[in-house]
Amino acid sequence: MTGNSQVPKDVLLDNLRQLAPEIFTEGKVDWERLKATLGEEVEFSNERYVLNWAGKSDAFRVLQTPSNRTLAPAKEESVDFETTGDIFIEGENLEVLKILQKSYFGKIKMIYIDPPYNTGNDSFIYPDKFSETKNEYQKRVGDKDEEGYMTREGMFRKNSRENGQYHSNWLNMMYPRLFLARNLLRDDGVIFVSIDDNEVHNLRLMMNEIFGEENFISQFVWRTDGNFDNQAKIKNCHEYILLFAKSEALFPHPPVVDPNIPESSKLYKEEIRNTIVKNGPKNPISVIDLPIGFPCDFKEGVIKQRSDIYPFYKNDAIVNEFSLKNNVRVESGWSSKELLMKFIENGLNPILDNKGQETSFIISKTGAIEVIKKRSERKSHVISVLNNMGGSQKATNEIEELGLIFDDYPKPTLLIKYLIQMVDDDDFIALDFFAGSGTLAHSIISQNSIDGGNRKFISVQLPEEIAVNKKAYNAGFKTISEICKNRIKKAINFELKSKAEKLQFNNESQDLGFKVFKLSESNFKIWRSQGIETAEELEKQMALFTDPVSENATAEPMVYELMLKSGFDLNSPVEHQNGVYRIGNGEMVLLIETVSEELIGEVIQSRPQKVIALDRLFEGNDQLKTNTALQMKDANIDFKTI
Secondary structure, three states, X not given: OOOOOOOHHHHHHHHHHHHOHHHEEOOXXXXXXXXXXXXXXXXXXXXOOXXXXXXXXHHHHHXXXXXXXXXXXXXXXXXXXXXXXXXXXXXXXXXXXXXXXOOXXXXXXXXXXXXOOOOOOOEEOOOOOOOOOHHHHHHHHOOEOOOOOEOOOOOOEEXXXXXXXXXXXXXXXXXXXXXXXXXXXXXXXXXXXXXXXXXXXXXXXXXXXXXXXXXXXXXXXEEOOOOOOOOOOOOOOEEEEEEEEOOHHHOOOOOOOOOOOOOOHHHHHHOOOXXXXXXXXXXXXXXXXXXXXXXXXXXXXXXXXXXOOOOEEEOOXXXXXXXXXXXXXXXEEOOOHHHHHHHHHOOOOOEEOOOOOEEEEEEOOOOXXXXXXXXXXXXXXXXXXXXXXXXXXXXHHHHHXXXXXXXXXXXXXXXXXXXXXXXXXXXXXXXXXXXXXXXXXXXXXXXXXXXXXXXXXXXXXXXXXXXXXXXXXXXXXXXXXXXXXXXXXXXXXXXXXXXXXXXXXXXXXXXXXXXXXXXXXXXXXXXXXXXXXXXXXXXXXXXXXXXOEOXXXXXXXXXXXXXXXXXXXXXXXXXXXXXXXXXOOOOEEEEOOOOOHHHHHHHHHOOOOEXXXXXXXXXXXXXXXXXXXXXXXXXXXXXXXX
């Protein structure tokens, strides 16, 4: 409270800070960043506190360039496609993130990614020539083999330490992906990013810029329990996990989670754990009378040993609960004397301390009088050093137990489940766009089975070709995405088998399936203005667009493309009847197979908000098209033709 009236400028700045934290530097608007964010050509040159690198302006252009591709369903590779809410997407993650922008904007609660660490030995996609078209780029790098798989020689290139733009290449790869990922987070969403010493410094600065420095929550240190590099001067045994919130103000204290107690986040939320604070001789000696019934934490054997000091009796109503049988006068120095007196005056019932914590006292097994403070459910018991969660070897063993092989240092599910439980919710969507072997998906399935949660996952993995010298290749896997899909299926089968063996069908509603989608070219022809220099060339281009539907397009892929581009997510209900596709419980109707006057009448009667029809269905019947447009307008239905 300053006593001053609200200034419109401050309101606008607060709104801007929420919408675009990346345009602020040291609390002030950075005009060059604002222009770059809006898609203008900017060369960053002014001296100021900012993370800058070669190609940053190009990275902004990359994220501003829209994608015209789509996601096609692959039902034959899915499990329970029609009923599941979990999703696996095979494709390049930058393109996929662009495609998801409209349908998943502000819907993701948790993001976890394990990106390339830029060790000098890994390969990843990073842009170099931003002026060329997609077709030119694919032709130049030859990014697919004869069977259509992405090749390491094409999209993936090794980023060697000898490269003059070693760090810049990694930053150019990461920046647009993290920028687009932030758009997908809910206002109360969080993102976890695994990293090691190679790029943790740059990642922290980059995420400060994208998410806002004020939204940094923690930099966890994960003890990896792995093999050490015996040639290294210092044997590193840790990595990092950065945690940022979309809005720090909306990030609650995580529920109490502890890998050393039974793995059930519901238990953690329901059980209020105790903190025992021992008294010490911090104050002068004073005399306190402990009344009859003062609680004791004793067993039978301890009672006999200490009965010469205090007389006790056992409360038969509750096994192993003991109390003082007589009044007892004790002398000691009490650090919490006032609280102890309040506890006694309150009839030995819990009281609140000055922090609002529920507090009581008890005679311990050693005879000391101890303070017991109950943490509230909202108080975090998460610390920044993550121990006892295994390392890559444990994670590899988990995969091998499922009958799979993965060579590239996966994360253990115990670690990821610990992160999942930090999110104070058990009904949300989690996204991983560097899915690798599928650890996040596996962890979501496992944690839901443990605590009955309804979490959903979206995993994105490029069909990166596996090198012939890898164990996974010799085991029959051609791409990493194959391993990921198989792991998800194996994890589902494991849970089904486990429930059957234990006769535990108390969680029959658990989602044990997943939809598979593949990044694909659009089902509609894309207008190319480049290369058209004469009227004849323009006429030829226009002739190609008499029917904008691609020659190889089929109905179902078109349905999902139109869904995504209209803002419906991949789990929106799709009903197909009498040539009509009804999306989202009838909110949108797609006419891509047939039209008639009768059919149009039925559609209008169902009162959808939007109707999209293929223009070619009205070929030779302009009157029907005109009447349809007028009728839709009268019914306040948004009608478009393609």
